[in-house]
Amino acid sequence: MPTIKIADNECFYTFQEEGHDDTIVFSNSLGTDQSMWDKVVEYISPHLNVLRYDTRGHGQSSIHSDKVTIAELGQDVIALLDHLKLGKVYFCGLSMGGLIGQWLGIHYPERFKKIIIANTAARIGTENGWNARIDQVKEHGLQSILDGTAQRWFTPEFRETHKAIVDAVLEKFEQTSLQGYIANCAAVRDADFREELPNLRVPTLIISGTLDEVTTPADGEFMAARIPRTRHVQLQANHLSSVELPAEFAKNVLYATKNEGDFYLKIYN
Numbered sequence: 001m002p003t004i005k006i007a008d009n010e011c012f013y014t015f016q017e018e019g020h021d022d023t024i025v026f027s028n029s030l031g032t033d034q035s036m037w038d039k040v041v042e043y044i045s046p047h048l049n050v051l052r053y054d055t056r057g058h059g060q061s062s063i064h065s066d067k068v069t070i071a072e073l074g075q076d077v078i079a080l081l082d083h084l085k086l087g088k089v090y091f092c093g094l095s096m097g098g099l100i101g102q103w104l105g106i107h108y109p110e111r112f113k114k115i116i117i118a119n120t121a122a123r124i125g126t127e128n129g130w131n132a133r134i135d136q137v138k139e140h141g142l143q144s145i146l147d148g149t150a151q152r153w154f155t156p157e158f159r160e161t162h163k164a165i166v167d168a169v170l171e172k173f174e175q176t177s178l179q180g181y182i183a184n185c186a187a188v189r190d191a192d193f194r195e196e197l198p199n200l201r202v203p204t205l206i207i208s209g210t211l212d213e214v215t216t217p218a219d220g221e222f223m224a225a226r227i228p229r230t231r232h233v234q235l236q237a238n239h240l241s242s243v244e245l246p247a248e249f250a251k252n253v254l255y256a257t258k259n260e261g262d263f264y265l266k267i268y269n
């Protein structure tokens with residue numbers, strides 16, 4: 001299995017190199033792993049090489065501390081790209097993966113052709129909310145927030161009609177290392193790109209879910225108003241829009257990677 005050591009942690013990744021000119025990197029959300037992209041990748045891999053990895057402390061990637069930052073998680077991506085000798089790629093991250101995408105676009109614009117940030121915000125939640133969640137799982141485990149998580153991630157209709165998919169995602173959630181979950185909660189808690197977004201010069205597609213109450217379409221609008229070259233689309237989905245609507249999600253990603261002229265440079269007065 002492909003793993004590399006990055007900053008003393010094992011980073012588990014999958015690289016589907018299928019002879020295309022370009023590569024896209026997929027970055028998972030908090031409490032999931034790279035399998036959250038399974039369906040989307042079916043639509044993307046005929047067109048782009050696909051690099052997926054489990055974020056530090058998720059899936060099969062290890063973590064050795066109780067705290068991590070979005071900057072460190074972003075550096076992991078750069079280290080992985082360097083390891084694979086990948087120059088300039090597309091990046092797609094959802095929620096926490098979208099925070100990593102914002103950090104990468106601000107700090108390493110030369111490494112990214114376009115960035116897709118889905119179901120994310122410049123700042124997700126509140127410090128008190130994240131501290132309460134950390135306390136809850138420290139005391140009662142991930143199982144204690146399973147039902148609430150399912151409700152925040154999927155619409156009631158999707159939970160009812162796609163039970164096997166929902167169960168598989170929730171099983172991964174329950175298998176997430178507690179230390180990894182807590183450390184990454186702290187990373188999300190401490191991330192705030194509200195002031196820095198005008199420095200994100202990479203063309204950026206923002207995808208929101210109209211039914212997402214964690215990272216709302218208003219959060220998407222906020223980012224779209226500040227990132228200089230951006231487009232904002234909304235899918236009729238909850239927080240894990242890529243799992244609920246993989247075909248629509250992939251269509252928007254592919255459209256973004258193929259159409260340069262659509263990301264107008266905003267002129268500020």
Ligand SMILES: O=C(O)CCC(=O)CC(=O)O
Pocket residue numbers: 028029030031094095096097124149152188214239
């Ligand atoms: O999904 C993420 O990556 C961060 C936001 C979050 O934790 C969603 C949730 O479970 O409430």
